[in-house]
Amino acid sequence: MSRSPFEEDILSRVRPTPEEVEHLRTISDRIIAYLMECHRRPSMVVGSVARGTFVRGDRDLDIFMLFPPDLPRDDLAREGIGLGRAVVDYFGGTAVEKYAEHPYLNARIFDLDIDLVPCYHVVSAREIQSAVDRTPFHTRYIIPRIAGFVDDALLMKQFTKAGGVYGSDHMTEGFSGYLCELLVLYYGGFNQLISKAACWRPGMVIDLENHMQRSFSEPLVVVDPTDPNRNVAAALSLDQMCAFIELARAYESEPSDAFFTIHSPVSFTRSQVRLALAERGTSLYTISFPTPPYVPDTIVPQLRKSMEAIRELLERMGFSVNRNDCWMGEDRSVILFELFNDTVPPVVRHIGPPVTNGDNAGRFIRKYVEKNPLSGPFIENGRYIVEIRRSYTEAVALLSSTILLDGSLGKHVRKAMAEHGWEVARDADCWNEDLSVFLASFFERSSPAVRIMRMGGE
């Protein structure tokens, strides 16, 4: 399939400039030289910069420092962070220590965002000790193969970015750069990939090296060419896979520039929140607390788990949840619920044992005859039912109660909530500047193709 004129046009905008490439190369060469000459530490550039598949303006540099595999993990971490700090001191810049599977240094040197990551220098992907050790193998696999497909990879990355499905972090649950590249390689080009993806189904398996050794449960399986036991698309959620299918279908039937255009996100003012709630007739509740001091990939799944636990509690207590979402900020994190009803009547039915279960039935009756329930015990479908008074008739009281901590919250989330408490806000009071984009996307939620169709219609 030949490239259309506007795809060429997109490419002329997303291809990195020669100056950019030169700048990145100069900086990375200097850091690698410094590490080798002053610290006798071999290192390599990995990621899209190394593979030449980064889009213009992506100033992320990943430098992996290679350590012998027999070095204990604690030493690897300590020495790696130490070396990273030495780089920052030498070149001048700022740095933040971060933790993925093990610690690394996220530095800002000149105008670049540079991850300085210690890893083990193993000879085969089978010997890796942690996920980061695998990255150099990916780089080595892609570089010789991507040659005729760099433009296709750039289109795919820009397409997924504009569609909101780029990124394998836990918040996005989308396509990593490496996954984009493998798909382009597998299908032999961007347009070929789009045409096939329009017909994907969950359960799809792609195995470039035909070396799969086990089955995978994720909706899309792309067996890592460097490791038969790993699914490169493991982070891709069903819904993000579907979003990509939808985008591919929409693009195939009516290709346009809009599929590559990244818009600055919409944000809602406080009164837009008030207006949206008035139109919907629902109530909005947020609980917020200090963000636990860990990377998003640790905290986001915990926020989601906590959100599900609290949602179940709300539903069990009679508050009907339409939708929920969560947001992790630098300082505070937020779990949000939209409720169809935020009060419930005092009466609640409590289901007792079958009447024919003599012992339990007797205990149940004796207990509730004395308790002065609102009605019952009476018999319904062979069981006892009693109508009693609820503990919580208002959502705000339930969400403010420490009963929340009894649910299966994420570990660090529970700790933050237990130690610092949490704030419950309601309706327009949920709004603050930090949440203006999050709230807009909550109320204006739509699939990527729908968003693009709407923009076309405007």
Next chain:
Amino acid sequence: MSRSPFEEDILSRVRPTPEEVEHLRTISDRIIAYLMECHRRPSMVVGSVARGTFVRGDRDLDIFMLFPPDLPRDDLAREGIGLGRAVVDYFGGTAVEKYAEHPYLNARIFDLDIDLVPCYHVVSAREIQSAVDRTPFHTRYIIPRIAGFVDDALLMKQFTKAGGVYGSDHMTEGFSGYLCELLVLYYGGFNQLISKAACWRPGMVIDLENHMQRSFSEPLVVVDPTDPNRNVAAALSLDQMCAFIELARAYESEPSDAFFTIHSPVSFTRSQVRLALAERGTSLYTISFPTPPYVPDTIVPQLRKSMEAIRELLERMGFSVNRNDCWMGEDRSVILFELFNDTVPPVVRHIGPPVTNGDNAGRFIRKYVEKNPLSGPFIENGRYIVEIRRSYTEAVALLSSTILLDGSLGKHVRKAMAEHGWEVARDADCWNEDLSVFLASFFERSSPAVRIMRMGGE
């Protein structure tokens, strides 16, 4: 098991007086003689009066007029009703024509309630043409066997009456007199029956003549000794069977007079209804319409069916029903719903096709992109979801709408509602004098043993 002193005491109150027996015999003899002498029509007394097992004050006389089996049904009905009217004219009284499986005359002669029922005089229960033809066989089966158990049968009837489980009509769904007698015969006495019934389980089968020929699906099966294909307990609902099990268990563990005491029913005033609703925090709705001109056993199941259909509609439209009930009066019938919420927010989620179903997904998206929904379409668990505006946000609007007639209502109920319309009342306005007992039993609903335990505690 020997009879306890208070059981003897109960018996002295429920045994018919000699005057009563004499009076019933005199009247029935005169009617039977009149039918034979003036119309050459053989007839017989059936029911508990014939079997000597009626409780004091039960002034119901069932006289069955026997016609040859080759008479066409229409003639049987016409001649039967004509003969009945002749009886009423001759003795003086009033009469109402009623329809069960076929027409009969319900007469008031002297101070007795007399059913004058035409039936076919068949020689074996296998040849019966309708349910009423079976009744004479029941009478002939019981009379020779009940001799030593008349007092037990009286205790059983009084026990089930006081417990609210006596009567095989569709409203009660309880124990018929014939069923009470068969159970007493089977277990060899009232106390023996109570002791076994305390351990009954649904699925229980009793077959006095060991001649069952097919399986039955009802919770209690008592094979008719006069017809192996009939379950005498077919009308008994699971919940009324459970109520009897509960009563038996409670009586066995703490026998008392209270289990035989019939209290006049509690009734609620308008302000008691208001108070109960305030305490429960729920809303009450009734729809009422003219009672269709048929016997309760025809209309009550239709009211229940209609109630279920409307309940499903309410739930589907977002109104959460706690309980419902129905009531059939002489003039008007009522279906009642207690709602946890009687308003719902305008927003409702509408679930679309799976994203991977290309054709449907495309149609769905195109439809809703133009429709300006509140949110979406967006993707959730692989399907499209769109949040749109509800048609009905208030229960009163839904219950007043002709959309009710689209549900699977009972035939005569639908006709009455379509022809005469229906009234919707809310909360305390649901109350009227006719419903004062019905509403009290709705709010003070409890199983019979619980009611008796509470009375004991007062």
